[in-house]
Every structure is written in C-alpha cells, then in structure tokens.
Amino acid sequence: MELRQLRGFTAVAATGTVTGAAERLGLSPATVSDRIRTLERSLGVELFERKPNGMVLSEHGRVLLPEARRLLEHAEAIRRLLADTRPRVTIGTLETLIATRLPAIIGRLGDRRPDLDLSVRSMMRAPLLRAVSDGELDAGLLLDTGDTLGALGFTPGPELSFVDVGTVRLFLVARPGHPLADTGSVAPKELSGDTLLVTPPGCSFRMAAERLLGPAGKRIEFDSVSTIRAWIIQGLGVALLPEFAVAGDLADGTLVALGPPPAELALRVVWREDRTDARDLREVLYAMAA
Numbered sequence: 001m002e003l004r005q006l007r008g009f010t011a012v013a014a015t016g017t018v019t020g021a022a023e024r025l026g027l028s029p030a031t032v033s034d035r036i037r038t039l040e041r042s043l044g045v046e047l048f049e050r051k052p053n054g055m056v057l058s059e060h061g062r063v064l065l066p067e068a069r070r071l072l073e074h075a076e077a078i079r080r081l082l083a084d085t086r087p088r089v090t091i092g093t094l095e096t097l098i099a100t101r102l103p104a105i106i107g108r109l110g111d112r113r114p115d116l117d118l119s120v121r122s123m124m125r126a127p128l129l130r131a132v133s134d135g136e137l138d139a140g141l142l143l144d145t146g147d148t149l150g151a152l153g154f155t156p157g158p159e160l161s162f163v164d165v166g167t168v169r170l171f172l173v174a175r176p177g178h179p180l181a182d183t184g185s186v187a188p189k190e191l192s193g194d195t196l197l198v199t200p201p202g203c204s205f206r207m208a209a210e211r212l213l214g215p216a217g218k219r220i221e222f223d224s225v226s227t228i229r230a231w232i233i234q235g236l237g238v239a240l241l242p243e244f245a246v247a248g249d250l251a252d253g254t255l256v257a258l259g260p261p262p263a264e265l266a267l268r269v270v271w272r273e274d275r276t277d278a279r280d281l282r283e284v285l286y287a288m289a290a
Contacts, residue, residue: 001042003075006068008035009047013065014159014274016054024135089116089284091269092123092131093141094204096225100244101267102141105165113284125154125202132270133157138281139271143168143204145263149270153207159272163285166267169243170208171250172258175235180258195220195237197228204265209240212262229255 011021012032022029040047047061057065093102098120106118123131123140131137143152150156174180174194195218199206205225220237222228228239229246233254240262249255269285 001039003072005035005039005042006072008032009039009061010065010068010072010274012036012048012055013057013061016056018055088119089138089281090119090121091139091141092121092128092137094124094143095122096242096245097141097143097267098122100242101166101168105141105267109284116284125204129154129156129160129270132160132272135272139269139285141165141267141269143265144268145208145265149268152204152265153211154202156270159274160270161273162268162270164266164268165285168265168267170205170240170263170265171243171246172213172238172240172262173232173246173250173255174238174258175232176253176256178238178256178258194218197222197231197237197239199223199225199228205240205242208263208265212240 007025008021008027008031011024012018015021015024018029018032018036022032025032036047043060043064045060046058047064048055049058102120109116109118121137123137125142128137128140128142132140144150144154144162145152149160149162196209196213198209198219198221200221200223220231222231225241225245228237229241229249231237232239233249238258242265246255250257271281271285
C-alpha cells in the first residue's frame with residue numbers, strides 16, 4: 001500500500017465518485033481509478049461496488065476506511081514533526097462573533113493547545129459553509145439551534161459535523177415605558193402594533209425572530225445590530241437582539257426586556273468529518289468546547 005493510494009481511496013469513499021475524488025485531489029479521474037485498482041490488487045479484495053451512479057464501499061472497504069484515515073493522519077503528524085512546523089487551523093465566523101465571543105474560545109484553545117497556530121476569517125454563513133465543505137476553511141463558527149445542524153433554518157452540506165462550544169441568549173428589547181415591559185411574557189400577536197427592527201434575511205437573529213415572533217407587526221430592516229440598538233434606544237421600535245449587544249443597556253436601564261429571554265442559540269463549530277486529518281481537527285475543536 002502507498003499513501004497516495006489510500007488518499008485516493010478515502011477521497012472516493014467521501015465523494016462517491018472517481019470524478020469527485022479527482023477534483024478534490026487535483027488529479028485526473030484515470031489516475032484515481034488506477035490507484036484504486038492497484039490498491040485492490042495489492043490487498044486481493046474489492047473495496048468498492050461499482051454502480052451506474054457512483055462507487056459504494058464494499059464490506060472490505062468499510063473495514064479499511066477508518067484504518068486508512070488513521071494511517072494518513074499518522075503520516076501527516078510525522079511530516080509535521082520532521083518539518084518542525086506548527087499545526088494551523090483556519091476558522092471562519094461572523095464579524096459580531098469575532099468581536100464578542102471568539103476571544104474567550106481562543107483563550108480556552110490556547111490553554112489546551114499552545115502548539116497551535118490559529119487564523120480567523122470574517123464571513124457570512126452561506127459562504128462560510130461552502131468554504132468548510134470545499135476545504136478552504138478548517139472549521140466555521142456559527143449560530144444554530146436544536147439537535148441537528150441547520151435546524152435554525154439553513155441547509156448545510158451533508159458531510160459536515162458539529163460541536164457546540166457555547167450559547168447566545170436573545171432578548172426582545174424596547175425603550176423603558178413600553179406597555180409590555182412589565183407583563184412578564186409576550187405573545188407574538190401583542191406586537192402587531194409595534195415596529196420590529198430586523199437584520200437581513202439569512203441572518204441568525206432574523207431567523208430566530210421569524211420563528212419566535214411570526215409575521216406580526218411592521219418590519220424595518222438594517223444591516224447592523226448596532227444600528228438597530230440605536231433606533232430602539234430612541235423609541236423607534238423593538239427587536240430581538242443577542243445578549244452581548246444589549247447586556248449593558250439592560251443593566252443600566254437604557255433598555256428593558258419584554259418578558260424573559262425567549263430564545264437561546266447554540267454557538268456551534270462545524271467541520272468536515274471525512275477529512276484525512278479529522279481526528280486531529282476534532283481534538284482541537286473539542287478543546288475549544290472544553
């Protein structure tokens with residue numbers, strides 16, 4: 001067995017086709033096919049069932065796959081050791097999370113993995129998910145809810161895994177004196193006379209507002225959470241905003257919460273489980289969650 005054959009094998013297993021594996025590895029389909037056939041001959045077994053719509057792992061292939069990944073991970077660790085290079089992880093996330101939540105996470109990671117170099121890129125969710133799926137990013141940090149990836153209302157790639165590293169509480173806030181400020185709870189229909197200030201479609205806070213508050217009330221859309229906060233302070237509407245944006249205002253009475261926190265979003269790291277270095281990356285991500 002050769003490492004290049006194992007790389008071809010794991011790539012075909014991940015993509016389901018020789019063409020997809022070739023695109024991932026930057027090789028021709030003929031080269032990938034040759035490596036798979038050579039590996040099968042050396043082992044004396046068939047690793048895939050060839051079907052009209054792609055390649056499916058055989059029983060022998062399913063046995064080999066985790067071992068092949070471990071061999072490739074070990075080979076990469078040896079390469080880094082001999083080259084005396086520090087492992088690097090590149091994470092993409094929203095600008096607001098970079099400023100408010102990422103420092104504490106990086107601090108935890110630094111305590112547990114001082115050998116690691118970390119770089120961060122500011123990206124919106126859709127391009128972030130594409131970049132993780134394409135291997136341009138090692139991982140992405142985003143907001144979500146529920147027990148499955150994308151339950152907030154977006155569609156992730158099927159190959160992505162996740163681990164939760166924290167939470168973000170959301171508050172429905174208004175200027176003091178709002179008639180619902182002391183009611184203890186707020187039903188969506190009670191907001192029909194209010195102007196709801198929202199972020200653009202696709203934003204996590206907008207998705208949460210649509211799920212919790214429904215279509216009630218007039219909406220005005222802004223790109224910036226800070227702009228929405230400024231309008232609310234002037235009494236020009238209400239909004240569902242993250243705790244990190246309004247905690248100080250709630251503490252000093254500049255803003256009031258309408259009822260208890262209506263939602264809590266998960267701060268979630270996503271990555272590709274089928275990467276050849278997935279085990280090392282998974283250890284890094286769980287260190288972030290520790």
